Amino acid sequence: MSIRILYVEDDKNFAATVLEFLELMGLICDYADNGLQGVTLAKKNQYDVIVTDITMPKLDGRQMCQELRLQGIDTPILMLSALHELDDKLAGFDCGADDYLTKPFELKELVARIKTLSKRRSGNAQKLVIKDLALELNLGEHLAFREGVQLKLTPSGWKILEVIARAYPNCVDRQMLEHVIWGDDIPDSEALKVHIHRLRQRVDKPFSEPLLHIVNGGAVLKRANL
Structure with a gap:
């Protein structure tokens, strides 16, 4: 069964590289370049995993994650960020994220994490x-x-x-x-x-x-x- 993901990232050049690889690996991808658009798509469509950057316009990744959990959306969320300190990771988990991967990362590892997350629903939507x-x-x-x-x-x-x-x-x-x-x-x-x-x-x-x-x-x- 195909895995459908929502990828939210404001760096369009970086996003294009990631999306190309994910689709090459057989994943079905929707894309948003800001957190507000990400919330809209996540509420409208059913995804297996949401992958999001943190630093973005309109709504950042943490705010987007909080809003989705407030709306009861239990899709697993993977945060990607250059913010690599432990406090940054903990802040992401506190907002309702299920996994956290620091930039730069190997694209094969990203796919592996997405596949793992796609097998379950998040327990963070309360x-x-x-x-x-x-x-x-x-x-x-x-x-x-x-x-x-x-x-x-x-x-x-x-x-x-x-x-x-x-x-x-x-x-x-x-x-x-x-x-x-x-x-x-x-x-x-x-x-x-x-x-x-x-x-x-x-x-x-x-x-x-x-x-x-x-x-x-x-x-x-x-x-x-x-």
Whole structure:
């Protein structure tokens, strides 16, 4: 299976050399030349690994990493940097990076590290925050908050809310929701409706505006007027 990566680097000449080698080795690469564009692409697309420089315009690599982890994106992140002191590396890990490689480096080592990271997801994404809905999910402790108020969710309710929040602002279809709860052992057709109804009671009932909406048998998070 092909490995798809996002490479974020403001030095376009250096990036061209790296990208050429990665693609020669069979990797599928998207490229961004600043951290802000990197965040946009990482939220829009599904990557196996994100490789980023640190010193960049708009958002540097650490700020980009923090933003992605805040959004609940658990793609492994490899930082590349000429900053080689131990404190620099620790700062990168504190921001949510999974690996750190100092420049200059051997391109073969970069590929080896990417392949290793691509086999897992990062454990550094602890929060998923949807600011315009005032909704926050603590992924590590399975806690959800709306407008700072904790939502009392069942285990199934948490699973549904997490997958819908990760897909925001897109709709999650019925088949995906059923698979998230029951895997391949799906019960009768009314079971999902019952679970979503209960979740809507927890997410929307205490508040003036509903956020959880049913669309073509699936579900989506959005404000009622959007």
